[in-house]
Amino acid sequence: MKSVQEAQADPKYKATLTELLYQLADDDFIIAFRGSEWLGLAPHIEEDVAFSSINQDTMGHAAIYYQLLEDLGEGDADALAHGREASQRKNAVLLEEVNGPGHYLKKPLYDWAFAVVRNYFYAQAKKIRIDSLKNSSYRPLADAAVKINMELYYHLLHWKTWFTQLATAKGEAPERMKHAVEKVSADMGGVLTLGPKGEEMAAFGLIEPEEVLTRRWHTEMEKVFESLPLSLPPVQSKHGNGREGVHTEDLNSALTTLGEVYRQNPVASW
Amino acid sequence: MSTTLSYDRLSEEEKYTQFMERIERGEKIEADDWMPDDYRMTLIKLISMHGISEIMGALPEKEWVPKAPSLRRKLGIMAKVQDEMGHGQLLLRVAEDLMKPLGKTREEIMQDLFRGDLKFHNVFHMPAPTWGDAGLIGWLVDGAAIITQTNMLKASYGPYARALKRICAEEVFHAQHGEAIIMALAEGTEEQRSLIQDAIDRWWESLLMFFGPASSNTTGTSKQDTTIKYRIRTKTNEELRQAFLDKYIPRVLSLGLTIPDETLHYNKEKEQWVYRQPDWNKFKDIVRNNGPKSKDRLDLRITAYENNAWVREALSPAGAGV
Numbered sequence: 001m002k003s004v005q006e007a008q009a010d011p012k013y014k015a016t017l018t019e020l021l022y023q024l025a026d027d028d029f030i031i032a033f034r035g036s037e038w039l040g041l042a043p044h045i046e047e048d049v050a051f052s053s054i055n056q057d058t059m060g061h062a063a064i065y066y067q068l069l070e071d072l073g074e075g076d077a078d079a080l081a082h083g084r085e086a087s088q089r090k091n092a093v094l095l096e097e098v099n100g101p102g103h104y105l106k107k108p109l110y111d112w113a114f115a116v117v118r119n120y121f122y123a124q125a126k127k128i129r130i131d132s133l134k135n136s137s138y139r140p141l142a143d144a145a146v147k148i149n150m151e152l153y154y155h156l157l158h159w160k161t162w163f164t165q166l167a168t169a170k171g172e173a174p175e176r177m178k179h180a181v182e183k184v185s186a187d188m189g190g191v192l193t194l195g196p197k198g199e200e201m202a203a204f205g206l207i208e209p210e211e212v213l214t215r216r217w218h219t220e221m222e223k224v225f226e227s228l229p230l231s232l233p234p235v236q237s238k239h240g241n242g243r244e245g246v247h248t249e250d251l252n253s254a255l256t257t258l259g260e261v262y263r264q265n266p267v268a269s270w
Numbered sequence: 271m272s273t274t275l276s277y278d279r280l281s282e283e284e285k286y287t288q289f290m291e292r293i294e295r296g297e298k299i300e301a302d303d304w305m306p307d308d309y310r311m312t313l314i315k316l317i318s319m320h321g322i323s324e325i326m327g328a329l330p331e332k333e334w335v336p337k338a339p340s341l342r343r344k345l346g347i348m349a350k351v352q353d354e355m356g357h358g359q360l361l362l363r364v365a366e367d368l369m370k371p372l373g374k375t376r377e378e379i380m381q382d383l384f385r386g387d388l389k390f391h392n393v394f395h396m397p398a399p400t401w402g403d404a405g406l407i408g409w410l411v412d413g414a415a416i417i418t419q420t421n422m423l424k425a426s427y428g429p430y431a432r433a434l435k436r437i438c439a440e441e442v443f444h445a446q447h448g449e450a451i452i453m454a455l456a457e458g459t460e461e462q463r464s465l466i467q468d469a470i471d472r473w474w475e476s477l478l479m480f481f482g483p484a485s486s487n488t489t490g491t492s493k494q495d496t497t498i499k500y501r502i503r504t505k506t507n508e509e510l511r512q513a514f515l516d517k518y519i520p521r522v523l524s525l526g527l528t529i530p531d532e533t534l535h536y537n538k539e540k541e542q543w544v545y546r547q548p549d550w551n552k553f554k555d556i557v558r559n560n561g562p563k564s565k566d567r568l569d570l571r572i573t574a575y576e577n578n579a580w581v582r583e584a585l586s587p588a589g590a591g592v
Contacts, residue, residue: 036336036344039351040328041574043581045359052352056345063341078340105333106566107573112581168591169584176580261339261401268458270339270401270451 001139004071016200017138018072019090020207023195023243024129025065026091029081030251031122032059033258034095035115037104043112050158054119057151064144071140082262086251090195093239094118094187096251113173113180116166120159121184121221125191127152128216129207137205160224167228178230186238192217195243277304293501298428301367312496313427314368318379321361323391326383327411328354329567330394334404346447350408353440360437364429384572386559392479395561396472402465405455406473408448410518414480416441417514426501456525463526470522471530475548479556481511488550515543 007014035055042048066077074080095118100111130152133145166173194201194210202209218232225232240246261270280288286306292299299305328351335351338344366376382388393411398404419438425431455462482494484507497503505513522529531546555561559568583589 033336036348039335039348040325040332040355040570041578043578043585045325045355045362048355049352049359052348052355056348056352059341059344059348063345066341081341082339102573104336105570108570109573109577112578165591166581166584170589170591171583172580173584173589258336260337261334264339265459265461268462269454270343270458270462 001142002137003139007072007138012200013204014072016197016204017141017206018069018074019195019197020201021065021069021072021141022090025062025069025080026089026242027095027122027126027191028058028065029062030089030091030254031095031119032056032062033254034097034099035119037099037108038110038115041104041108041110054155054158057155061148061151064148068140068144078262079266082259083266086247086255087245089242089245089247089251091242091247091251092187092190092193093237093242093246093248093251094184094190095122096242096247096254097187097239098250098253111176111180113166113176114183116159116162117177117180117184119155120163121188122191123152123156123159124220125188125213125217127156128213128220132208132213133206135205136207141206164224164228167230174229181230182233185233186236188235189237190240190242192235193237193241193243195241293426296424297426298431299426300428308496309500310368310371312493312500313430313502314365316493316497316502317361317368317430318365318382319389319391321358321365322379322383322388323394324354324358324361326390326394326567326571328358329570330396330398330563331404331407333398334401337401338404339401343451346450347404350444350447353444357433357437357440360433364433367429380575384568384575386568389557389559392553392556392561393473393476394567395556395559395564396476397563400465400469401451402455402469403472405448405451406466406469408444409452410448410470410473410477411480412441412444412448413518414477414514416445417510417517418481421505421510422503424501425503430502452525456527466525467527470527474530475552477514478511478545478548479550479553481514482507483550483553484508484511512542515545519543 002010002013007017032055035051035058038048038055039052040048042051062081063077066080069075069080070077097118099115100109102108102110127149130145130149134142134149136142136145163177167177168174192210192214194207194213198210201207207213221232239248277285285304289299289304289306289309299309331347331351331354335344335347338347362376362379365379369375369378379388383390393407393414398407416438419434419441423431423434423438425434452466455466486495494503494507498506519529519534533544533546535544536542537544556564559565
């Protein structure tokens, strides 16, 4: 297992490691941001409290990863989170997508079915990834994975409960869920991929190979879909591969909002 | 069983006398205990207003949650606003128990809010246009809330007193969270300092209004006499406002900030702050949902409620799957 110093002494290892950390950090950061836009708008007050708690955890995970990047000399964690351009971001496109029509302060016609499916699919992928990262060759990342894993158990349970409950309800819920499953699957490939450096990541023992993780995700999904009146469409990356810096306009608008105060003075203490 | 039977034989008047003796002895009234209708209705009004204010109170800060300027501040304000929603939930549960004998539910509370029959706190009708406001809300609005809520910690109604105990503990963290934002801005650049001064100028009148009118002569109605009689609270609105001024005026001034009231001074003989009265007609108008942000925030709440109707339907006993 490698320490910070050992990673820094090996430029190839370090470059591959930082690539993976950016993916992990940017994924959690942007989905926590989208989640925070839901605040006060969830279907009931109890869910508002629960969802908000999950978003805090997820934002906390992003902060851990950005800190790991800072420790590797990538720059200040807050600057990494708030100051980077869209083209420098490595998050999956699915996670940057808007919550639905409208704005978080004006007529937010947000789609709860999309929120449930996106968060459920993502939480399952994250769980599989975190389980693998517990054995990462980079010690600080393996330690972080142990910590993150404890919270992830509840996130997954939460979203799985919503997912099965809405998929099996009467009324318009199943139709809305079917539509959301199609929408999320169309870009879920972007979450599951480790990007152009995926093979090196596996070769350095940072994480297991992408194919192994993807297969595990499908196995878990099949178990759940089996008992539901829903099927899982093929997983694609319809709107591009975020791991390559390809993003949609939704990321630009997100960055404008989340960095609004930060940009007033990036060197000031806030 | 015999005690139950003999209690049932008491006249309403005798029950009322016993009830008043209980609360005067400092005993707690529980949800299933007998209570006068006036007491129940006062509590329902007070607690549902308090609960809804917590929920509507999340909205001015909501604007700043995604925009908080650092990872730490993002985490802090997310946790803070989540607490507020949690308080709302806790209080609505208390109100729901009180409403049960009347056959009413949370649905009625929400509908009353949407129709404008259930008011929420004046401060949450106001705009919060900068990050300075996000800090000030935590620092001074939550600071004011701690003072009014501490005043009810010994409330005669047990479930409310217990909920407040937890709420007050969390509000202390909120005030510290707000104070930390304010301190960082106060020690920052000119622009950052002006964010706080502008926020104080904007919020001062609302903060004075927060405690309500000194007497019912001011606005025509005030519940403070009833709530004091029933030992739900102990201090008057004016006493609470003075406690707030005692605590915060020195702090505001020590940061080199000013208070937008040149008449403000301390009368040593009376041991009281003398301040310019807020416009109480404006106050009445604001809480009738005619404040600068009343409509927007109600709209936000209503939009979310209507937009998620299908989810509530799916969760209802009739909508749940097999």
